[in-house]
Amino acid sequence: MSEDILINVTPQETRVAVIEHGVTQELHIERASSRGFVGNIYMGRVVRVLPGMQSAFVDIGGERAAFLHVADIWGNRVDGDPGTPIEKLLNEGQNLMVQVIKDPLGTKGARLSTQISIAGRLLVYLPQESHIGISQRIEDEEERVHLREKLQQLLPADEKGGFIIRTMAEAATDHELASDVEYLRKLWHDIQDQARTASPLALLYQDLNLGLRVLRDFAHPDTGRIYVDSRETHQAMCQFAGQFTPNVLARLNHYQG
Numbered sequence: 001m002s003e004d005i006l007i008n009v010t011p012q013e014t015r016v017a018v019i020e021h022g023v024t025q026e027l028h029i030e031r032a033s034s035r036g037f038v039g040n041i042y043m044g045r046v047v048r049v050l051p052g053m054q055s056a057f058v059d060i061g062g063e064r065a066a067f068l069h070v071a072d073i074w075g076n077r078v079d080g081d082p083g084t085p086i087e088k089l090l091n092e093g094q095n096l097m098v099q100v101i102k103d104p105l106g107t108k109g110a111r112l113s114t115q116i117s118i119a120g121r122l123l124v125y126l127p128q129e130s131h132i133g134i135s136q137r138i139e140d141e142e143e144r145v146h147l148r149e150k151l152q153q154l155l156p157a158d159e160k161g162g163f164i165i166r167t168m169a170e171a172a173t174d175h176e177l178a179s180d181v182e183y184l185r186k187l188w189h190d191i192q193d194q195a196r197t198a199s200p201l202a203l204l205y206q207d208l209n210l211g212l213r214v215l216r217d218f219a220h221p222d223t224g225r226i227y228v229d230s231r232e233t234h235q236a237m238c239q240f241a242g243q244f245t246p247n248v249l250a251r252l253n254h255y256q257g
Contacts, residue, residue: 002224006255007211009230014210018218030210036103037062037110039119041191041205043198044098044112051087057109058098061201064109068098074115074128095200118184118191119207121217122169122177123151125184129162137167154178159185183216183244212240219248227255 003025008015011032018026044058047065057065070086090096102111118125132151134144147165154177169177187205194204208216211233214226226248228234234254241249 002222004224005214005218005226007214007226007228007230007233009211009228009233014233016210016214016218028210035209037100038103039100039205039207040203041097041099041116043195043200043202043204044096045200046090046092046094046096049087049090049092051085054086056086056090058096058112059201060098060100060110060112061203062104062109064104064107066098066100066104066110066112067108068112068114072101072111072113072115074113097195097204116188116191117164118187118205119166120180120184122166122172122180123184124164124166125161125188126163127161127188130160131162133162133164135165135167138165138170143170150174151177151181154181156181156185161185161188186244211237215241215245215248219245219251223248223251225253226251227253229255229257 003018003020006017006019008017013029013031016026016028017024042060044060044066046056047059048057050056054070056068058068060066068090070083070089073083073086073089096114097116098112098114099116100110101113104110115129116127118127132148134147138144138147147169151163151165154174159181163181172180191205194202198204211228215237219226226237228237231254234252237252238249241252
């Protein structure tokens, strides 16, 4: 069944409607003021190390320095081992790739982790890990084993990272899973490329806005046309589609009223 997707963009919010036979089936709204920082990846700079608190403050370009606890430094604790003290891991002035795991609140800055996770449509990519996890919402044990084995068979031979299989993957085809793996691997490769030459406080990755999530999460083989009434958003979507979802590119249209 063919469907069209309509995207209306204003400075305050973006609205997406999924239309089948002239009837709205889904409506999604994202307000610019409600977008947080969680998931953003930065090239931070360590501004202070606090051995007594086993934590550090890291500048990521916000009003307040962000907080990094030693427990959130990837690979530092294994099987209950207390790990290396933070003063032996970090130095003031050091550049460090970090990801926001909690938004700033009141007088407190954002909370950070050095363990990177990148969400796709069906999978979450954990490039520093090596295991395959399953969403807790998938409760059937046979289905969990089946999904894990299916994903293992689809992974490229050179893949060293780990994945979490999301609930939406239960009904996914092999092609859809493989496409998500390819998308996430390319995204991580691009983040690494940026990090090699990034200046301190640079934003390396930001979770997709609603317009771009249409290409990642909404569009599928039965999607007809995708109409967007903002030239700037249309151009951004075309650029993203050309790089990550080329099969959708021909369906993008700039609606000029």
